Amino acid sequence: MNKDQHTSEGKEVDWTGFLPGIAIDCVMVGYNEKQLKVLILEYKETGFFALPGGFIRRNENLDVAAQRVLQKRTGLEGIQLNQFHTFGSLNRYAPEPMRKIMKKNGLQPAEDHFLLQRFVSTAYYALVNFEQAEPIADFLSDSCRWYDINQLPKLLWDHRDIIQKALESLRKNIDDAAVGLTLLxxxxxxxxxxxxxxxxxxxxxxxxxxxxxxxxxxxxxxxxxxxxxxxxxxxxxxxxxxx
The missing domain is CATH 1.10.10.10 (Winged helix-like DNA-binding domain superfamily/Winged helix DNA-binding domain)
Known part of the structure; x- marks a missing residue:
């Protein structure tokens, strides 16, 4: 499986088992050829790009949910996740891109669909071994692949701000993160x-x-x-x- 491989997880999800209004966004940082890399999803047939993310099951701890998201997108388990900020600005509520994404996937969402509501997102960053990770797209996406952190595509919502905040947190805690342990x-x-x-x-x-x-x-x-x-x-x- 190569670094740009993508797969499909299936069709529409039963969202009743997830907490409404709460999301997780993950900044997964890799290192290759003296460049920092970030995993980015590309949504099907839209030209839209975003960070990998997910939602919290009703009977699930927040950190466990974040580990589940990381494992689904990289195939890796037991990676240290660092919670660094919660994003809840009214400006991040923009349902139109997601409505378009869903329609491109053959879905016709109702106005009150789970994915079209306002979400407050808890963000994590994780240092991921570039060679060991196997990027896997979610069911709405064509691909999940590495991008140079200095050459990112245009991202939806506030995801570029999330990456910048993650980078600031990593820099602040670089001596505590033992970055070489994972990235080298x-x-x-x-x-x-x-x-x-x-x-x-x-x-x-x-x-x-x-x-x-x-x-x-x-x-x-x-x-x-x-x-x-x-x-x-x-x-x-x-x-x-x-x-």
Whole structure:
């Protein structure tokens, strides 16, 4: 299954089992070729794009619902989710795009349809291994695929604002998130870790001070040297220490 694969989950859903007016939006962040990536859905035959999201079952905890959404869109389980903001502005209520999306899927929604109501959305971000994730579209979408965070398509509703807020939260908590644990290989050089930090923070970092900070943090273990064929130039490899 490739990174752009899409599947269908079926036709109309029985929405009576979900809480009305409450939604979840997930910013799933990957890292590939020194670029941050975000998973984006493209709705069928509309040219509309949005973040993956979902709703909360009546007998389900909020965090459990968010994990379910992440698993359905990536095939991954046990990924750490970070709740960072709740979005509830009146300006985010715009039912017309969803009405068009549903009609393109052969549905004729009533005015009071579950998907056309106003939603307050709790947003999460998750750091996702790009190579392990298998993007899967929902039943209203043609595709779920990675986009460079700096080259996003035009997004519906307030989803671009959600991504920006997620990025701000990730930057603020970058040292607590142990970003390399998920976004890099199990073993990596200090330069690779610094490049990841620079990509997330969108700025250059002093090499010496970063190396000192990481070594003194007690979160890294040196595990040997990277094989380059030139012993005197081989950089050290590190991995995160398990807590």
């Amino acid at each position: 290989d199990e073993e990596y050089t200090m330069r690779e870790l610094r490049t990841l930090y620079e990509t997330i923070l969108d700025k250059e970092i002093n090499r010496s001070s970063f190396h000192r900070k990481m070594v003194n943090s007690g979160r890294l273990e040196r595990v040997g040297k990277k094989s380059t064929g030139k012993a005197h130039r081989s950089p050290y490899l590190y991995k995160f220490v398990s807590n």
